[in-house]
Amino acid sequence: xxxxxxxxxxxxxxxxxxxxxxxxxxxxxxxxxxxxxxxxxxxxxxxxxxxxxxxxxxxxxxxxxxxxxxxxxxxxxxxxxxxxxxxxxxxxxxxxxxxxxxxxxxxxxxxxxxxxxxxxxxxxxxxxxxxxxxxxxxxxxxxxxxxxxxxxxxxxxxxxxxxxxxxxxxxxxxxxxxxxxxxxxxxxxxxxxxxxxxxxxxxxxxxxxxxxxxxxxxxxxxxxxxxxxxxxxxxxxxxxxxxxxxxxxxxxxxxxxxxxxxxxxxxxxxxxxxxxxxxxxxxxxxxxxxxxxxxxxxxxxxxxxxxxxxxxxxxxxxxxxxxxxxxxxxxxxxxxxxxxxxxxxxxxxxxxxxxxxxxxxxxxxxxxxxxxxxxxxxxxxxxxxxxxxxxxxxxxxxxxxxxxxxxxxxxxxxxxxxxxxxxxxxxxxxxxxxxxxxxxxxxxxxxxxxxxxxxxxxxxxxxxxxxxxxxxxxxxxxxxxxxxxxxxxxxxxxxxxxxxxxxxxxxxxxxxxxxxxxxxxxxxxxxxxxxxxxxxxxxxxxxxxxxxxxxxxxxxxxxxxxxxx
Amino acid sequence: xxxxxxxxxxxxxxxxxxxxxxxxxxxxxxxxxxxxxxxxxxxxxxxxxxxxxxxxxxxxxxxxxxxxxxxxxxxxxxxxxxxxxxxxxxxxxxxxxxxxxxxxxxxxxxxxxxxxxxxxxxxxxxxxxxxxxxxxxxxxxxxxxxxxxxxxxxxxxxxxxxxxxxxxxxxxxxxxxx
Numbered sequence: 001x002x003x004x005x006x007x008x009x010x011x012x013x014x015x016x017x018x019x020x021x022x023x024x025x026x027x028x029x030x031x032x033x034x035x036x037x038x039x040x041x042x043x044x045x046x047x048x049x050x051x052x053x054x055x056x057x058x059x060x061x062x063x064x065x066x067x068x069x070x071x072x073x074x075x076x077x078x079x080x081x082x083x084x085x086x087x088x089x090x091x092x093x094x095x096x097x098x099x100x101x102x103x104x105x106x107x108x109x110x111x112x113x114x115x116x117x118x119x120x121x122x123x124x125x126x127x128x129x130x131x132x133x134x135x136x137x138x139x140x141x142x143x144x145x146x147x148x149x150x151x152x153x154x155x156x157x158x159x160x161x162x163x164x165x166x167x168x169x170x171x172x173x174x175x176x177x178x179x180x181x182x183x184x185x186x187x188x189x190x191x192x193x194x195x196x197x198x199x200x201x202x203x204x205x206x207x208x209x210x211x212x213x214x215x216x217x218x219x220x221x222x223x224x225x226x227x228x229x230x231x232x233x234x235x236x237x238x239x240x241x242x243x244x245x246x247x248x249x250x251x252x253x254x255x256x257x258x259x260x261x262x263x264x265x266x267x268x269x270x271x272x273x274x275x276x277x278x279x280x281x282x283x284x285x286x287x288x289x290x291x292x293x294x295x296x297x298x299x300x301x302x303x304x305x306x307x308x309x310x311x312x313x314x315x316x317x318x319x320x321x322x323x324x325x326x327x328x329x330x331x332x333x334x335x336x337x338x339x340x341x342x343x344x345x346x347x348x349x350x351x352x353x354x355x356x357x358x359x360x361x362x363x364x365x366x367x368x369x370x371x372x373x374x375x376x377x378x379x380x381x382x383x384x385x386x387x388x389x390x391x392x393x394x395x396x397x398x399x400x401x402x403x404x405x406x407x408x409x410x411x412x413x414x415x416x417x418x419x420x421x422x423x424x425x426x427x428x429x430x431x432x433x434x435x436x437x438x439x440x441x442x443x444x445x446x447x448x449x450x451x452x453x454x455x456x457x458x459x460x461x462x463x464x465x466x467x468x469x470x471x472x473x474x475x476x477x478x479x480x481x482x483x484x485x486x487x488x489x490x491x492x493x494x495x496x497x498x499x500x501x502x503x504x505x506x507x508x509x510x511x512x513x514x515x516x517x518x519x520x521x522x523x524x525x526x527x528x529x530x531x532x533x534x535x536x537x538x539x540x541x542x543x544x545x546x547x548x549x550x551x552x553x554x555x556x557x558x559x560x561x562x563x564x565x
Numbered sequence: 566x567x568x569x570x571x572x573x574x575x576x577x578x579x580x581x582x583x584x585x586x587x588x589x590x591x592x593x594x595x596x597x598x599x600x601x602x603x604x605x606x607x608x609x610x611x612x613x614x615x616x617x618x619x620x621x622x623x624x625x626x627x628x629x630x631x632x633x634x635x636x637x638x639x640x641x642x643x644x645x646x647x648x649x650x651x652x653x654x655x656x657x658x659x660x661x662x663x664x665x666x667x668x669x670x671x672x673x674x675x676x677x678x679x680x681x682x683x684x685x686x687x688x689x690x691x692x693x694x695x696x697x698x699x700x701x702x703x704x705x706x707x708x709x710x711x712x713x714x715x716x717x718x719x720x721x722x723x724x725x726x727x728x729x730x731x732x733x734x735x736x737x738x739x740x741x742x743x
Contacts (some may be wrong), residue, residue, distance in 0.1 A: 556636045
C-alpha cells in the first residue's frame with residue numbers, strides 16, 4: 001500500500017521499506033497468541049496439582065490404585081493422542097501436496113482417534129463414579145480420617161440400606177397378603193353362592209311379579225340381581241383358581257421372600273458387628289488409642305489401602321489375633337457366668353427354704369382368717385368398721401394396735417378377740433420371713449439382670465467373631481481387589497482415602513479441562529472435514545494441527561503426573 | 566491475509582515455507598513418532614519400577630518429568646514446526662514459559678508448604694496416612710499389646726502439635742508408596 005501511495009503522489013520522497021507484518025499469516029499468529037494463554041492456563045492447573053500433591057501431609061496422597069486409576073489405560077490414551085498428532089501432520093503434508101483425498105483420510109483417522117481418547121476417558125470417569133469417587137460431597141464417599149464422622153457416615157449408609165430392604169420386604173409381604181385375602185374373599189363367595197337355591201330365586205321372581213308398589217318392586221329386583229351376581233361369581237370360583245392363589249402366595253414365600261430376608265439379615269449383621277461394635281468401643285473406651293484403633297479397623301475392613309502382600313497378610317494376622325482374643329473373652333465370660341449361676345442356685349435354694357417356712361404359717365393364718373370371717377358374719381350389719389376388718393387380714397393386724405375399737409363394741413366377742421390375737425402373732429412370725437424372702441428375690445433379680453447383660457455380651461462377642469472370617473475372605477489376599485467394598489460392589493460404603501477428596505478435585509479439574517479441549521478439537525475436525533483439503537486449505541489445516549498438538553502436549557504432562565507419580 | 570495484501574512478498578514467503586518443509590516428510594514424522602512412543606514406554610517403566618519408587622522417588626519423578634519435557638520439545642519443535650519458524654517464536658513462547666514457571670513457584674510458599682503452618686487444631690482434621698500392621702507386628706507379642714503398638718502409630722499425627730519440620734517425614738510413611 002505504502003509503495004503505491006508514494007508512486008501516485010510522485011513526490012520522490014525517500015523510499016521507506018516497511019515491514020508490513022510478522023512473517024506469518026494472521027490466523028497462525030492469533031492461534032499462537034491463543035496457545036500462549038493456554039500454556040499459562042494449563043501451567044496454573046498443573047502447577048496447582050503439583051503443589052497440592054507434594055504439600056499434602058506426608059503419605060496421604062492416594063496412589064493410582066487406591067482410586068481405581070489404571071496406568072495401562074493412561075498409557076493407551078497417550079499412545080492414541082501421539083498417533084493422532086502424527087496423522088494430523090500427515091494430513092497437512094498431503095494437503096500441501098494437493099492430495100486432497102489422502103488429507104481427508106488422515107483427518108478422518110485423527111477425528112476417530114480423538115473420539116477413542118474421549119471414549120476411554122468416559123469409561124475412566126464411569127469407573128470412578130461407580131466406586132463413589134466424586135470431586136465433592138455429598139456424593140463423594142471418601143473420608144480423610146477414620147474418625148467419628150466416618151463411623152457415622154458408615155452407620156447412616158447401612159441405615160439407608162436397611163430401610164430400603166425393609167420396604168422391599170413389606171412390599172412383598174403385602175403382595176402375599178393380597179393373594180391370601182383374595183383367597184378368603186373367593187372362598188366366601190363360593191360358600192355364599194352355594195346357599196342360594198333355585199327355589200329362593202324363583203320365590204323372589206314370584207314376589208316381583210306380585211308386587212304392586214314400584215319401589216318395592218325395584219328393591220326386590222335389586223335383591224334378585226345381587227343374588228344372581230353372587231351365584232354367577234361363586235360358580236366361576238374353581239378349586240384350581242383357589243389353589244393357584246395359594247400357590248402364588250407360597251411361591252412368594254419360597255422364592256421372593258428368602259433373598260430379601262437374607263439380604264436384610266446381612267445388613268443387620270454388618271450393622272451390629274461391624275458398625276455398632278466399633279461405636280461401642282469408640283464410645284466406651286477411656287483410651288484414645290483404643291478408640292482410634294477400632295475406627296481405623298472399620299475403615300480397613302471396608303476399604304484397605306494395602307499395597308503389598310505383606311500388608312495384606314499382616315492385616316489378616318491381626319484379624320486372627322482378634323479372633324483369638326474374642327475366644328478368650330468368651331471363655332472368661334462363660335466362666336464368670338457359671339460362677340454367678342452357682343451363686344444364683346444357692347440363693348434359689350435359700351428361697352425355697354424360706355418359702356417352706358412361710359407356707360404353713362400362711363396356711364394357718366388363712367385358716368384363722370376364715371374362722372374370724374365366719375364369726376363376724378352376723379356382725380356384718382354392724383358399722384363399716386367391722387366389715388373393713390374382714391376385708392383384709394392386714395387390717396386386722398393394724399386394728400390390734402388400736403385396742404380402743406373392740407372396747408367400744410357393745411358386746412365384745414371373746415372368740416373374735418382370741419382369733420385376732422392369734423392372727424397378729426402369726427403376722428409377727430411371717431413378717432421377718434417375708435422380708436427375707438423379698439431380699440432374696442431382689443438379689444436373684446439383680447443376678448438375673450447381670451446374667452442377661454452377660455449373655456448379651458457373649459452374643460456380641462460371638463457375632464463379632466463370626467464376622468471375622470467374612471472380613472478375611474473380603475481381604476482376598478493375593479487377589480486384585482480388597483475389602484468389603486470390593487467383595488460386595490453393592491455395598492458402596494464410605495471409604496477412608498487420605499487426601500482422596502483433594503485428589504479427586506484436582507484429577508477431575510485437570511482431565512476435565514483437557515477433555516473439553518479434546519472435544520473442541522473434535523468439533524473443529526468435523527468442520528475441517530467439510531472442506532476439500534488441498535493446498536488452499538493448508539493454513540486452516542496447519543492451525544488446527546497446532547491446536548491439536550497443544551492438546552497432545554498437555555496430556556504428555558498429565559499422564560505421568562496423574563497415573564505414574 | 567498477508568499473502569493477498571502483499572503480492573510482492575509472496576514468492577519469498579512461499580519459498581521460505583517450501584525450503585523449510587520440503588526436507589521433512591514422512592520419515593521425519595515417523596521417527597519422531599517412534600521416539601515419542603519409546604519415551605512414553607520409558608516413563609511407564611520408570612513409574613512402575615517398584616525399586617525406584619521405594620528407594621529414590623525423587624529420582625523417579627525427575628526422570629518422568631525430564632522425559633515429559635523431552636516429549637514436549639519433540640512435539641513443539643517438529644510437529645508444531647517451531648524449529649523452522651522465524652524469531653517471532655521466542656517472543657511468544659519464552660515469556661509464556663517463564664510466567665508459567667513463576668506461577669508455579671509462587672504457589673509453593675503458601676500452598677506447597679501449607680502443612681508447616683498448620684495450627685495444632687488443624688491437625689485434628691488433616692488427613693493422616695494409612696497405618697499398616699506390618700510395621701508393628703512382632704511375632705510372639707500379646708494381642709492386646711500388639712494392637713496398642715499399632716494404634717499408637719496411627720494416633721500420633723492426630724494427637725497434637727506437629728514438631729517443627731518433624732512432620733514432613735514421619736516414620737510411618739516409609740512403606741506408604743505402594
